[in-house]
Amino acid sequence: MATSFKQIEENLKTEAGKLLDAGKVSMVLAYGRGYDEKHPLPYVARSLADVDGMVFNEYCTANLARYLVRYPRGTKIGIAAKAADSRAVIQLIQEDKVKRDDLVILGIPVYGMKNAKTDEAIDAKTTCGLYNPVIYDVLLGEEVHGQPVLSPYEVLEKVEAMGQDERFAFWKKELDRCIRCYACRKACPMCYCDPCFIDQNKPKWGEKSPETGGNLMYHLTRFHHLAGRCIDCGECSRACPVDIPLYLFHKKVAKECEEMFGQAAGMSIDEKPALINFRVEDSDKILE
Amino acid sequence: MLKKTTVQKLSDLAAGLMEKGALIAPVREEAGHNFREISDPAAVDLDFYNTLLSPKSVFFPHTEDFIRYKTGASIAEAVCVEPDIRPTVLFGVRPCDVKSFEIMDIHFTGTGKVDPYWAKRREAATIFGYAFDPNTPADPADFYSTLGIGAADPEGSDVFMIRKDQDLLLQAVSPKGEKLLSELPSLSDASADDQKYFDGTVAAGRTFKTRFTCVEAEPIAKKFEDLFHNAAFWEKVSEACLSCGACTFVCPTCYCFDICDETLFSQGTRRRVWDSCMFTDFTLEASGHNPRTKVYQRLRQKISHKYSYHIRKYGPISCVGCGRCTRNCPVNIDIFSIVNEAMKA
Numbered sequence: 241m242a243t244s245f246k247q248i249e250e251n252l253k254t255e256a257g258k259l260l261d262a263g264k265v266s267m268v269l270a271y272g273r274g275y276d277e278k279h280p281l282p283y284v285a286r287s288l289a290d291v292d293g294m295v296f297n298e299y300c301t302a303n304l305a306r307y308l309v310r311y312p313r314g315t316k317i318g319i320a321a322k323a324a325d326s327r328a329v330i331q332l333i334q335e336d337k338v339k340r341d342d343l344v345i346l347g348i349p350v351y352g353m354k355n356a357k358t359d360e361a362i363d364a365k366t367t368c369g370l371y372n373p374v375i376y377d378v379l380l381g382e383e384v385h386g387q388p389v390l391s392p393y394e395v396l397e398k399v400e401a402m403g404q405d406e407r408f409a410f411w412k413k414e415l416d417r418c419i420r421c422y423a424c425r426k427a428c429p430m431c432y433c434d435p436c437f438i439d440q441n442k443p444k445w446g447e448k449s450p451e452t453g454g455n456l457m458y459h460l461t462r463f464h465h466l467a468g469r470c471i472d473c474g475e476c477s478r479a480c481p482v483d484i485p486l487y488l489f490h491k492k493v494a495k496e497c498e499e500m501f502g503q504a505a506g507m508s509i510d511e512k513p514a515l516i517n518f519r520v521e522d523s524d525k526i527l528e
Numbered sequence: 529m530l531k532k533t534t535v536q537k538l539s540d541l542a543a544g545l546m547e548k549g550a551l552i553a554p555v556r557e558e559a560g561h562n563f564r565e566i567s568d569p570a571a572v573d574l575d576f577y578n579t580l581l582s583p584k585s586v587f588f589p590h591t592e593d594f595i596r597y598k599t600g601a602s603i604a605e606a607v608c609v610e611p612d613i614r615p616t617v618l619f620g621v622r623p624c625d626v627k628s629f630e631i632m633d634i635h636f637t638g639t640g641k642v643d644p645y646w647a648k649r650r651e652a653a654t655i656f657g658y659a660f661d662p663n664t665p666a667d668p669a670d671f672y673s674t675l676g677i678g679a680a681d682p683e684g685s686d687v688f689m690i691r692k693d694q695d696l697l698l699q700a701v702s703p704k705g706e707k708l709l710s711e712l713p714s715l716s717d718a719s720a721d722d723q724k725y726f727d728g729t730v731a732a733g734r735t736f737k738t739r740f741t742c743v744e745a746e747p748i749a750k751k752f753e754d755l756f757h758n759a760a761f762w763e764k765v766s767e768a769c770l771s772c773g774a775c776t777f778v779c780p781t782c783y784c785f786d787i788c789d790e791t792l793f794s795q796g797t798r799r800r801v802w803d804s805c806m807f808t809d810f811t812l813e814a815s816g817h818n819p820r821t822k823v824y825q826r827l828r829q830k831i832s833h834k835y836s837y838h839i840r841k842y843g844p845i846s847c848v849g850c851g852r853c854t855r856n857c858p859v860n861i862d863i864f865s866i867v868n869e870a871m872k873a
């Protein structure tokens with residue numbers, strides 16, 4: 241039996257309160273009240289008084305790791321992290337964007353999160369589907385036992401069965417719908433480049449107008465910049481106002497990466513990111 | 529004279545309208561309904577709450593070509609792109625969105641400098657407004673009643689439509705609408721009962737409550753002026769903001785654009801493309817200086833523009849409470865709550 245959302249919320253408040261009270265962190269990244277129950281907001285508590293404003297329910301889907309790089313290096317931060325979010329924390333540590341010692345990770349073991357827009361359960365179809373945080377200092381509930389029913393790559397079956405032309409047509413159709421609001425990259429914990437390549441105009445990598453050329457340039461490049469780094473939280477796709485299934489592409493790249501290098505992003509703090517690490521025995525498939 | 533048809537015969541009405549010009553109407557798409565040009569009259573779908581994207585793109589497309597040129601060639605060879613202006617019927621627009629056109633008119637035609645692209649498209653369009661159903665509660669993100677907009681206000685439309693169960697009642701509001709309605713054979717005359725229902729709904733729409741807070745233009749403009757230097761307030765309300773462009777791109781009253789030269793091989797196009805004050809490079813100057821490097825400065829700009837600068841310069845608040853920004857914000861930032869908090873600050 242998994243810990244209830246209400247209980248996790250209580251535990252979150254207690255642990256966050258302790259951390260702030262003892263001065264172990266200067267802020268805790270968590271969730272707070274939004275305009276209604278279904279729409280909680282990422283929230284920062286800086287004092288004991290702020291802790292009361294925290295909430296946790298099935299709609300607290302945002303990946304808070306996205307905010308870590310926003311604060312000056314060295315800031316002591318407590319962060320509430322569900323399974324995929326904790327993988328993002330690991331990946332950011334691997335990439336030296338944040339130091340392990342500066343973080344207190346409040347791990348949230350959970351299943352049954354829901355997408356507020358569709359009310360669908362969030363599972364291995366659109367995310368990695370893990371239940372328990374991979375890394376944490378305090379666990380805010382009991383570990384969820386059992387394995388996810390789906391592998392995170394099962395959803396790829398349909399795209400993988402497509403021939404090259406069909407696949408291109410599929411992606412062209414999907415990406416043609418993009419309005420270039422950049423919510424996907426801004427919601428992504430791994431998209432911290434400033435400036436992002438697509439915003440540069442010297443050289444100019446891609447057009448600004450939401451048409452096939454620029455859209456393909458933006459997305460295909462972004463997909464590849466996320467190779468071996470995307471931790472499959474699904475946040476980009478949930479952020480997208482026009483519901484482009486970006487997760488399908490990210491999952492495909494992640495799967496290939498895992499097959500080639502035998503490691504998934506953000507699963508172990510001792511590893512180097514797959515594309516940064518060189519090992520003699522690495523697969524050469526990428527060159528074929 | 530009030531006309532009527534049924535929802536079942538909507539495609540006949542749509543087909544009739546397509547004979548008058550391009551028909552742009554709500555169709556069901558992957559993530560929700562959107563206004564699209566109709567090629568199959570059966571695709572028009574009035575079973576929607578409100579469209580995902582606002583109808584502003586009908587008059588102010590995301591991308592608009594101005595000039596075509598060849599790189600390396602003489603400027604004399606560059607050609608102006610004539611905008612594609614056709615008689616258009618814009619069908620099924622909610623009252624808050626109809627109101628947004630009036631606000632956008634200020635910028636595109638009302639300041640003395642007329643934007644011919646907007647103006648000509650506006651002129652060529654006949655707008656069929658479509659009442660929210662006052663018997664269905666408003667979406668929790670909406671707050672148009674705060675801005676004095678009714679759920680069934682016919683003002684600003686050429687024809688206004690109210691759904692009565694399986695019937696669709698259509699009332700001409702402007703002479704343009706009157707003329708068009710009289711030319712549609714698929715419509716029949718409505719009864720006195722229908723008229724009563726129509727008038728009753730318009731009246732009920734005026735007291736229909738979405739989320740509500742009392743906002744008066746002058747005091748709120750002043751409030752945001754006073755809050756400008758209150759970085760703590762802005763940092764707090766923008767703490768979750770990702771600084772993306774979702775809220776501004778879906779907004780019916782955001783009108784910022786960039787002028788871009790886009791070239792493919794040697795064929796160049798000078799075009800305007802929507803831009804967003806929430807983008808980091810929106811205020812990036814050629815020198816490299818950026819006056820708004822922080823997220824809170826950008827969110828402050830977005831909200832103060834709508835709720836303060838706009839009032840000072842042009843009178844009305846530049847927001848119609850359609851709720852799109854709130855519904856589409858990936859982290860659930862809600863402009864209504866921020867305005868509310870500002871009033872209490």
Ligand code: SF4
Pocket residue numbers: 424427428429430431466469470471472473474475476477487490
């Ligand atoms: S690319 Fe998408 S799924 Fe992958 S880490 Fe970024 S937001 Fe998460």
Ligand code: SF4
Pocket residue numbers: 417418419420421422423424425476479480481482483484486
């Ligand atoms: S969030 Fe969706 S619409 Fe916005 S840039 Fe990304 S893919 Fe395009």
Ligand code: SF4
Pocket residue numbers: 423768769770771772773774775776806853856857858859860861
């Ligand atoms: S308010 Fe929401 S939609 Fe707007 S820029 Fe911030 S995160 Fe993006």
Ligand code: SF4
Pocket residue numbers: 775778779780781782834846847848849850851852853854863
């Ligand atoms: S600011 Fe938000 S509520 Fe106001 S008009 Fe724009 S999208 Fe609608």
